[in-house]
Amino acid sequence: MVSPHEKLVLEMRGITKRFPGVVANADVDFTLKKGEIHTLLGENGAGKSTLMKILYGLYQADEGEIYVHGEKREINEPNDALSLGIGMVHQHFMLIPQFSVVENLVLGTEPKRGGVFLDMAAAVRQVEDVSREYGLAIDPHAKVMNISVGMQQRVEILKALLRGAEILVLDEPTAVLTPQEVGELFTIMRNLTEMGKSIIFISHKLKEVMEISDRVTVIRRGRIIGSVTTAETNVNDLARMMVGRDVELVVSKEPAKPGPEMFRITDLHVQDDRHLPALSGVSLSVRAGEILGIAGVDGNGQNELAEAITGMRKATSGQIVLNGKDITNLSSRRVFESKVVHIPADRHRHGLVLEFSIAENMVLRTYYAPPFSNKTVLDWEVIKQEARELIEEYDVRTPNEDVLASSLSGGNQQKVIVARELAQEPELIVAAQPTRGLDVGAIEFVHTRLIEARDAQKAVLLFSLELDEILALADRIAVMYEGRIVGIVDREEATEEKLGLMMAGVSDDRTSAVAGGGEL
Amino acid sequence: MTKNNKWWSGIAVPLAAILVGLVIGGVLMFITGNNPFAGYGALLSGSFGSGIDFSETLVYVNPLIFAGLSIAVAYRAGLFNIGAEGQIIVGMLASAFVGYQFAGLPRLLHLPLTLGAGMLAGALWASVPGYLKAKFGVHEVVNSIMMNYIALHLSHYLVTGPLQDPNTTLPYSPDIAQNARLWRFLSGIGSEYRVNTGIFIAILAAFVVYWLLYKTTIGYEIRAVGFNADASRYAGMNTSRAMATAMLISGALAGLAGAVQVMGIQYKFLDIFAFEGWGFDGIAVALVAKNNPIGILGSAFLFGVLHRGSQTMQALAGVPKETIGIVQALIIFIVAAEGLVKGWIPGLDKIKALFNRGKEADV
Numbered sequence: 016m017v018s019p020h021e022k023l024v025l026e027m028r029g030i031t032k033r034f035p036g037v038v039a040n041a042d043v044d045f046t047l048k049k050g051e052i053h054t055l056l057g058e059n060g061a062g063k064s065t066l067m068k069i070l071y072g073l074y075q076a077d078e079g080e081i082y083v084h085g086e087k088r089e090i091n092e093p094n095d096a097l098s099l100g101i102g103m104v105h106q107h108f109m110l111i112p113q114f115s116v117v118e119n120l121v122l123g124t125e126p127k128r129g130g131v132f133l134d135m136a137a138a139v140r141q142v143e144d145v146s147r148e149y150g151l152a153i154d155p156h157a158k159v160m161n162i163s164v165g166m167q168q169r170v171e172i173l174k175a176l177l178r179g180a181e182i183l184v185l186d187e188p189t190a191v192l193t194p195q196e197v198g199e200l201f202t203i204m205r206n207l208t209e210m211g212k213s214i215i216f217i218s219h220k221l222k223e224v225m226e227i228s229d230r231v232t233v234i235r236r237g238r239i240i241g242s243v244t245t246a247e248t249n250v251n252d253l254a255r256m257m258v259g260r261d262v263e264l265v266v267s268k269e270p271a272k273p274g275p276e277m278f279r280i281t282d283l284h285v286q287d288d289r290h291l292p293a294l295s296g297v298s299l300s301v302r303a304g305e306i307l308g309i310a311g312v313d314g315n316g317q318n319e320l321a322e323a324i325t326g327m328r329k330a331t332s333g334q335i336v337l338n339g340k341d342i343t344n345l346s347s348r349r350v351f352e353s354k355v356v357h358i359p360a361d362r363h364r365h366g367l368v369l370e371f372s373i374a375e376n377m378v379l380r381t382y383y384a385p386p387f388s389n390k391t392v393l394d395w396e397v398i399k400q401e402a403r404e405l406i407e408e409y410d411v412r413t414p415n416e417d418v419l420a421s422s423l424s425g426g427n428q429q430k431v432i433v434a435r436e437l438a439q440e441p442e443l444i445v446a447a448q449p450t451r452g453l454d455v456g457a458i459e460f461v462h463t464r465l466i467e468a469r470d471a472q473k474a475v476l477l478f479s480l481e482l483d484e485i486l487a488l489a490d491r492i493a494v495m496y497e498g499r500i501v502g503i504v505d506r507e508e509a510t511e512e513k514l515g516l517m518m519a520g521v522s523d524d525r526t527s528a529v530a531g532g533g534e535l
Numbered sequence: 536m537t538k539n540n541k542w543w544s545g546i547a548v549p550l551a552a553i554l555v556g557l558v559i560g561g562v563l564m565f566i567t568g569n570n571p572f573a574g575y576g577a578l579l580s581g582s583f584g585s586g587i588d589f590s591e592t593l594v595y596v597n598p599l600i601f602a603g604l605s606i607a608v609a610y611r612a613g614l615f616n617i618g619a620e621g622q623i624i625v626g627m628l629a630s631a632f633v634g635y636q637f638a639g640l641p642r643l644l645h646l647p648l649t650l651g652a653g654m655l656a657g658a659l660w661a662s663v664p665g666y667l668k669a670k671f672g673v674h675e676v677v678n679s680i681m682m683n684y685i686a687l688h689l690s691h692y693l694v695t696g697p698l699q700d701p702n703t704t705l706p707y708s709p710d711i712a713q714n715a716r717l718w719r720f721l722s723g724i725g726s727e728y729r730v731n732t733g734i735f736i737a738i739l740a741a742f743v744v745y746w747l748l749y750k751t752t753i754g755y756e757i758r759a760v761g762f763n764a765d766a767s768r769y770a771g772m773n774t775s776r777a778m779a780t781a782m783l784i785s786g787a788l789a790g791l792a793g794a795v796q797v798m799g800i801q802y803k804f805l806d807i808f809a810f811e812g813w814g815f816d817g818i819a820v821a822l823v824a825k826n827n828p829i830g831i832l833g834s835a836f837l838f839g840v841l842h843r844g845s846q847t848m849q850a851l852a853g854v855p856k857e858t859i860g861i862v863q864a865l866i867i868f869i870v871a872a873e874g875l876v877k878g879w880i881p882g883l884d885k886i887k888a889l890f891n892r893g894k895e896a897d898v
């Protein structure tokens with residue numbers, strides 16, 4: 016799409032940015048051509064956001080220069096960036112939830128009547144014009160708190176466009192989206208570049224990067240490793256550049272050797288926090304030595320199912336049985352003592368006490384019993400010894416076990432949780448979004464551990480919103496839709512299309528019919 | 536960050552805050568036409584100048600330590616025990632009652648009994664907001680404040696009625712028995728030396744609270760719940776029980792403040808016309824110590840010195856004692872707003888960076 020002679024709309028030269036104890040950007044060069052989608056690829060903490068915040072005027076570089084349309088520019092604050100046509104959609108949205116879409120969009124640049132009064136009609140017209148122009152359908156009157164994350168992101172993009180952005184920075188926009196929403200976002204991005212906008216796209220998901228970008232620049236520990244055109248590279252090369260070593264993107268595994276049935280759920284009914292039905296008769300079973308993947312679009316009862324199994328949510332009816340023992344509605348500690356462990360989806364809220372040290376987090380499950388305490392007094396020697404062993408075994412990168420969990424990177428935080436839970440010699444492992452937000456190195460690690468657990472004849476229940484992850488790990492796949500299981504298929508029979516249809520609520524028999532029809 | 540280095544950087548902020556507070560206080564004295572050196576000199580002589588001064592300083596520090604510990608334990612569980620004030624009052628009532636009612640008991644029995652009665656009463660008083668919080672999720676602050684007023688008015692009723700000394704029409708209880716009194720260990724020098732073994736009980740309590748929070752399973756639960764109740768629940772803890780326990784311990788410590796005040800200083804319950812403010816000072820003490828039990832010994836001492844010294848400062852150097860109020864407020868403000876003023880206190884960043892250097896753990 017982009018010819019090599021096309022002129023640069025942006026050039027960053029020799030950018031260096033130091034924070035206390037870390038060089039976030041070291042002599043970074045970065046260029047953007049007109050009309051291209053250029054990915055900035057790197058692991059968590061590589062320095063991607065920092066570089067973009069410098070471009071947007073949120074941080075000042077210690078060294079380096081920025082050229083916009085060939086002219087050297089000082090960007091001291093976001094207003095400077097905006098007036099140069101640079102807009103940014105942040106990793107964390109900056110919208111006011113109680114305001115409507117249009118109120119958010121015109122905030123700060125409201126059209127006024129008589130210089131004082133907000134001209135709402137004019138504002139709505141303005142928004143509708145821009146949204147039509149770029150094909151970004153949106154309801155201007157909806158309150159931001161009532162619209163989906165994907166829509167909120169659209170509002171952020173529109174906001175940048177309304178302020179005249181020609182260069183658009185999207186910082187990890189797909190991290191919060193469902194696969195469908197990612198597809199819609201990519202369509203919008205392509206539209207925008209066709210209309211002459213240039214886009215800097217940030218991600219660490221390789222498949223997406225290959226799909227959407229024209230060029231990729233890889234950054235590792237603040238340094239640029241290289242720039243390549245997407246046509247001339249592949250996911251393995253990108254992964255190697257990003258991590259600095261060979262990475263197994265799809266963990267290799269032996270075929271499962273499932274044993275007897277170990278875990279069974281029968282006709283489970285559960286309500287959500289508003290007392291509405293969240294699960295309406297879920298039944299499934301998992302055998303020893305098997306990974307059952309639970310696929311589905313977010314919010315179709317997966318969280319409630321995981322919580323009901325782990326004792327965090329009461330079932331209104333139905334039965335959960337592990338190894339012949341009824342564990343329905345036991346307290347979460349009793350469930351844990353029945354050898355069920357849980358890797359929760361939200362590791363900051365549910366998985367860790369961030370203000371606790373690694374050692375303290377390692378015994379979050381077990382502190383109350385020997386050998387870590389005599390039920391009353393903790394034995395710190397034993398606790399710290401255990402932590403050191405787990406840090407070693409699970410390769411948690413930290414100077415020592417006294418480091419606070421909050422100061423670990425996301426991947427290492429997840430390793431702490433995985434280590435703590437798998438160290439319990441569980442019978443059933445409930446893993447919910449175990450790799451969300453992790454980079455490829457850490458994903459490889461977690462996947463390997465789950466496969467190892469399977470091969471050790473544990474039962475594994477894997478909840479994931481990422482079809483790739485389900486397809487890479489699961490031996491059988493159950494698809495959830497609106498609190499029910501639409502169907503369960505063997506891995507060999509599962510295709511992305513088939514699962515996609517089931518995720519939309521089309522049941523198993525119908526999908527084969529549709530698939531058959533498609534072949535005609 | 537390692538434990539060690541956490542400890543250092545933890546103490547850096549309060550120390551810097553105290554320094555800045557004192558310096559600004561000095562500047563204030565200067566621009567109001569006083570000599571700051573004379574002012575602070577008078578302050579120090581007021582709190583340390585003579586044996587009796589130091590004794591009185593410790594008398595003031597004593598309940599502050601208990602109150603600070605009380606606030607800190609609750610805070611560690613994520614609760615704000617603004618009810619320490621009321622818990623202190625009922626602690627005083629219970630100790631006074633047990634102290635005179637069971638006259639004749641041997642010291643070995645009567646002394647712990649009287650102390651225990653104060654603790655129990657404080658714990659009982661705290662259990663009401665604690666229970667409501669644990670069971671129904673009702674916010675503890677509103678209930679604690681109500682309990683404060685109930686305690687105040689209840690004490691007023693009791694001391695003018697059932698608990699009143701029958702030999703007087705004045706609103707106070709009978710004297711507690713000799714065997715229920717704490718030892719004023721300097722009374723050999725002179726009867727005005729009121730400092731008593733209560734101060735050692737307070738110091739001991741600080742170490743016990745430290746041990747409880749950091750070495751026991753219940754302390755571990757309290758801290759886990761205070762930092763992240765959700766994760767604690769997911770890990771299998773009974774978060775309601777941990778909160779209720781913290782509230783009970785907090786109340787017992789406040790009750791202990793009341794007991795020691797009766798057993799070491801007042802020897803009886805004296806009618807209270809308005810809140811003494813120990814519970815509220817305890818909040819400041821805990822805050823400046825960042826809820827560290829051992830730190831509370833230091834911050835309670837500091838507040839005691841400032842409080843006692845401010846009066847002599849006014850008398851000797853003519854500096855209004857409100858100046859010290861401003862200094863205290865500044866210290867509290869700076870510690871509380873650590874994040875806010877980080878870049879603002881000159882050199883604080885550098886001090887902290889010094890302690891943190893080379894300990895970056897994000898790998």
Ligand SMILES: Nc1ncnc2c1ncn2[C@@H]1O[C@H](COP(=O)(O)OP(=O)(O)O)[C@@H](O)[C@H]1O
Nearest residue numbers: 034037039057058059060061062063064065066
């Ligand atoms: N405001 C800040 N203060 C201190 N360190 C920071 C700050 N912002 C980022 N860093 C550090 O800089 C490095 C790069 O961070 P960032 O640019 O956010 O990474 P990325 O976006 O690639 O995940 C990390 O080590 C991070 O901890």
Ligand SMILES: [Mg+2]
Nearest residue numbers: 063064065106
């Ligand atoms: Mg980032």
